[in-house]
Amino acid sequence: MLKISDFSRLARVPTATLRYYDQIGLLRPIEIDRFTDYRYYAVDQLPRLNRILALKDLGFTLEQIARLIDGKIDTAEMRGMLVLRQLDAQREVVESQTRLSRVAARLAEIEQEGAPSPYDILLKPVDALWIVSTRRFVEHIDMIGTFCETMHSSIQQQARQFGIFSLEPPAPGLLNLYHADEYQETDIDMEVGAVVAPPKPSSIQRLSGASNITVRELPAVPLVASGVFRGAMETMTGLVRALLIWISANNYSPIGPLRELHLTDESARQLGQNVVEIQLPVMSA
C-alpha cells in the first residue's frame, strides 16, 4: 500500500491528478483511511493508471476513457472509437499545419515587405445574392472611378423602374466584379452592379427584355478570401495585392471573379471614408 505521494512518484503523475481521478471515479485508491481520509494505492493499480495515460495520449477525454475502461467495450466498439479518434486526429494535424503555414506566410511578408501588412485576409463562405449589373470593358484603370459612379446611379434608377430595389446597409450596396484572371491596367473587363432584394419573376422577365442591364443571382461560394479596407478608393490596389500574395503564400488559387462590395454609401464615398470588402473565390490548391 502506497501513500499518494509514493504512487505519484512511481507513476510520474502529480498528486493533484490522482485526487482528480479519484474524484471523478476514474481511479479509486484501494483504501481510504476512515479517520484521516488518507488515500492508499496498490502497485497493481499501475496498469490501470498507465492505460488511462496511454488513452489520454491518444487524445481521448477522461469521460471517453472511463467508458473505454469500465464499459466492457468489445473489440468492434473499440475499433469504432479509434476510427473516430483517428478522423479527429487527422483534422487536428491539418489544422495545425494550416496554422503553421499562415504564421510562416506572415513572417515571410514581413521579411519581404519590411513591415507587417496593414490588411488582414480571412477565409469564409458567402451566401448567394441578387444583383443588377452591366458588364463593360473599361479602357484604363484610372477611369474606373468615374465610370462606376455614373453607371451605378443609372443602373439603380433603371432597376427601380422594374420594381427592383437596392438593399440598404448594413447589407452591401454597390458590388463590382472583375472578370479578368490577371491584374490589368487597360481594357478591364468589369461588371458594375448593385445588390438588390430577390426580385419577383415578373420583374426579371420585364427587365431582361427591355433593358441594357441584367439581373441575376450571384451564386454562393463555399470559400472566399476576404479583406476589408477603409478610406479612399485608391487604397484598393494595396488590398488586392495583399490578397493575391496571401492566397499564393497559403496555397489557394482563384476560382472566380474578384468581388468588390461597398459596405458604406454614397456620402462616405465622397468623404473618402469608404469601407469596402474585397472577396476572391478560392479553392485550396
Next chain:
Amino acid sequence: MLKISDFSRLARVPTATLRYYDQIGLLRPIEIDRFTDYRYYAVDQLPRLNRILALKDLGFTLEQIARLIDGKIDTAEMRGMLVLRQLDAQREVVESQTRLSRVAARLAEIEQEGAPSPYDILLKPVDALWIVSTRRFVEHIDMIGTFCETMHSSIQQQARQFGIFSLEPPAPGLLNLYHADEYQETDIDMEVGAVVAPPKPSSIQRLSGASNITVRELPAVPLVASGVFRGAMETMTGLVRALLIWISANNYSPIGPLRELHLTDESARQLGQNVVEIQLPVMSA
C-alpha cells in the same frame, strides 16, 4: 450604426463573442445607449474585428491580440511574437502528428492481432539508480526463472555484507537487464540485479575487490518505452512483444538493454501476482 445582430451577420461572428470582446475591452461598440444598454457598432469597425479574427487564426490568445493591436507594437516586436508563435505552432504540428500515428498504430494492432493489446506502452524519462548485479549467459529461456531466484538472494546477501542494502517498495527491488539486441531463446546475455541505496565509496571499493558481483550506477535515460504487467512471470514475453511492436510502429529504436523492474516482492512472486515494469531505452528514429 449597426445593432449587434447586424454587425454579427456582417462579420459572421456570434453575438456572444461580440459581447465577450466588449467585456474584455478588445472591441468596444462605438456607442452604447445610456437607457437601453444596446450596443451599436460601425461598419468601419470591421477591419479591427477582422484583424482580431486573423490573429486568432494564427493561434494567438485574445490577451496577446490585445497587446498586438493596441500595444503600439513595432515591426521588430511583431516579428519576435511571430517567431515565438511559429515555434509553438511547429511543436503543435509535431504533437498532432505523433498522436495521429499512435492512434493509427493502435488500429493496426487490432487489425493484425484481431484484438486490442492488453498492454499499454508509455514513453517517459527514468532517473539514474544504483544496482548490485552479476552478468551471465543463461543457456535456455526456460531456465531464467530458477536462475534469477537463486541469483537474487545470493546477490543481496553478499551485498549486505558490504553494507549495501536493497531498497524497499515502493522503489523497485529486483532489476534484470537483457543485453542482447534481439530476442533469443538460448545463450541469453542477462544481468541479474537489485536496486540499492547509493552506497558509500568505501563499500564500493571493498565489494569491487572481493566479490563476484558488481555495484554500479545505471545511467538516467531521457526516454524509455515502458509497460507494466501483472501476474505470473510467463506473461512477460507477451508484454515484451507488445513493446517491440509498439516502438517499431511508432518509429522508435532501442538504444540500450531492456530493463525488467520488479515492483512487488518475493511473496507476490510466489503467488504469481507480480507487478513488473519493462523499460526499453529508445530514441525516435
Next chain:
DNA sequence: TTGCTCCTCACGTCACGTGAGGTGGC
C-alpha cells in the same frame, strides 16, 4: 514540539455557449 504529508474546499484557467429572467422597439 516541529516539520512534513495529507486532507478538503474554493477559485482560476480560456473563450466563449447557453439558459434564466427581464426590458425596449415596432
Next chain:
DNA sequence: TTGCTCCTCACGTCACGTGAGGTGGC
C-alpha cells in the same frame, strides 16, 4: 398587445494547478 431583439447575470466547459486553512504522523 405581441413577437422579436436586446440586456445582464450566472453557470458550465476540461483537466487539472494553486493556494488557504486545517489536521495526522513521526
